[in-house]
Amino acid sequence: MLSVRDLRKSYALGGQTLQILQGVSFDLAAGETLALTGESGSGKSTILHLVGGLDRPDAGQVVIDGRDIGAMSDKQQAQLRRTTLGIVFQQFNLIPSLTVADNIAFQARLARRHDPSYAADLASEMGLADQLTKYPEQLSGGQQQRVAIARSLAAKPKIILADEPTGNLDETSADAVMAVMNQLVRETGTAMLMVTHSEKIAHAMDRRLHLSHGQVA
Incomplete structure (x- = not known):
């Protein structure tokens, strides 16, 4: 489902070049979960951004479901994010003018996969059943995070990227x-790539990839 080969990325900072990723490679199969662990600055979130097509690598290749995203235009990458990827970043990016119910349904509607019954079940499992008519500003930070997670799952993506x-x-x-x-990964065959600092969460996933100084340790 996902193949990453020799991924390299650097950024200019204060007149110097900061090497973030220095040749990272891994694969992720359908229905498999992979934890990305490592100290802050090791390149974990950068990998998610590159896999999600939100940034482009200096070198290396990212292939999703048989498609090389480096060969795609920005428009094609945006379409890939709508239809194939479910992305949960630390910033919730909820739409303030939409209710919880409409935020959850947003990406699924863009992907033309909105299933009201499935979305309602997700909301219930996330403890949001009594919050559906509220707006993001009326929720706690934890509730907003659960809405963002439900939104990513409601579109039934092939890969979940979670920071x-x-x-x-x-x-x-x-x-x-x-x-x-x-549970949803097991039931739907979705692959999940997750950045986490939690040993408990990492231990519960199928595999772990530990990064140190931009390389697989």
Whole structure:
């Protein structure tokens, strides 16, 4: 489902070149979960941005479902994100003018996969059933995070990219949300690539890729 080969990325900072990724390679199969771990600055979030087509590498290749995203135009990459990827970043990026229900349905509608019954089930499993008519500003940070997660799952993506998706949740809520995400991965054959600092979450996933100084440790 996902193949990453010799991924390299650097950024200019203060007149110097900062090497973030220095030749990272890995594969992710359908229905498999992979934890990205490592110290801050090791390149974990950069990998998610490159896999999601939100940035372009200096060198290397990212192939999703048989398609080389480096050969795609920006428009084609945007279409890929709508139809194939579910992305959960630390910034919730909810739409303030939409209710919780409409935020959850947003990406699924763009992908023409909106299933009202499935979206309602997700909201219930995320503990949001009584919040559907509210707006993001009326929710706590943890509730907003659960809306963002439900939105990514509602479109039934082939790959979920998640950057600390439970970072704003208490331990009990985090456990419940991870149980739902892992269950859906098993049921739908979705692949999941997740950045996490939690040993508990990493241990519960199929595999772990540990980064250190931009390389697989």
